[in-house]
Amino acid sequence: MNAKLDRRKKYTRMVLKESLINLLKEKQISSITVKELCELADINRSTFYSHYADPYDLLTKIEEEILVDMYQTLSSYNFNKEDEALQMTEKILEYVADNRNVCQTLLSEHGDPQFQHKVMKVTYDFTMKNWMEIHNADEKVSEYLSLYVISGSLHVLKNWLDNGMDKTPREMAELIHSFTSYGLGAIK
Template sequence: MKIEKIDRRVKYTNLLLKESIIELLKTKHISKVSVKMLCNTADINRSTFYAHYADQYDLLEKLEQEVMTNLKEYINHVKNEPSQVLNQVLEYAAKDAELFKVLLSENCGSAFQRDFMSLSQQKIISKVKDDHSIDVRTSEYLQCFILSGALEIFKKWLHDGMVESPEQMAELISKLLFQGTSFFYKKRNKETK
């Protein structure tokens, strides 16, 4: 019984600290967030903070790792079909949009964004990598272009309040990734004729 109580307290403390760092990172860079600010926001003692984390960077790193682990588990059961993976990623992010907005912002540095791009490359961009008609160097440039564009669309969607559904965004991004912008221009030209 005592262990369960401690576990609940630890979980609650971790939850408070994660919520606090997310709140602070909405307006401050991680280098400007202090342990004192985190403790004041979470309404906990510094000794409690240090029982769990070394500093604000350690807290952020553990939060990022937790989100990535959960995201990988969430999309793990999906076939490597890009539109399905995209849809799952977008659905997952939509459930906690504020967290993703913060983690993908400049206030957090680039570690989460780099890990997110790496996961996307593994799960979504495999078609470009597997296309042997494209030389390796060109394939690397294409992957960079595709990932950067998809990430910026994803961030804009989050910041605009997710007006479109995850399914609509997955379809849009998939069309852009594999058919390019010409798909939309051809479609518009057909409609105007």
């Protein structure tokens, strides 16, 4: 009996998440109602409220799952310091490609801007932090440099998604790494 109930809960949560992601492609979270979520997911309102307080709660849970999953996935890799930034960038891009629908929607103009900041923090932890330590960068300069690199990279990533991922994650990682390492000198 419990297995059946657990499957039903998982299914309900899955269809609600998919419904919210589909609605976020069209409009802001502030415009999404529980009623339309339930209609799209084909569930009743009491079922929705047994899982989530409101659409914002559902969005928060989706974001938390993505961030935890991203962190766990990236933590499973162990690269040497020299290759770390390029390889971690590639792994981040592979993760985004594997979760394209959700990531593209959450990073769009209808997504939560705080989610972008959280993704930037994960990216910093896995790419920039070690680089800054290796190069003994000044703390204030490190803050500005990492903000510049990561925010620019995030916009490149969003554009890559919007362009249908026209390059492989490896090719994009090499481009980002080249831009980060050589700036305008990377242009050939």
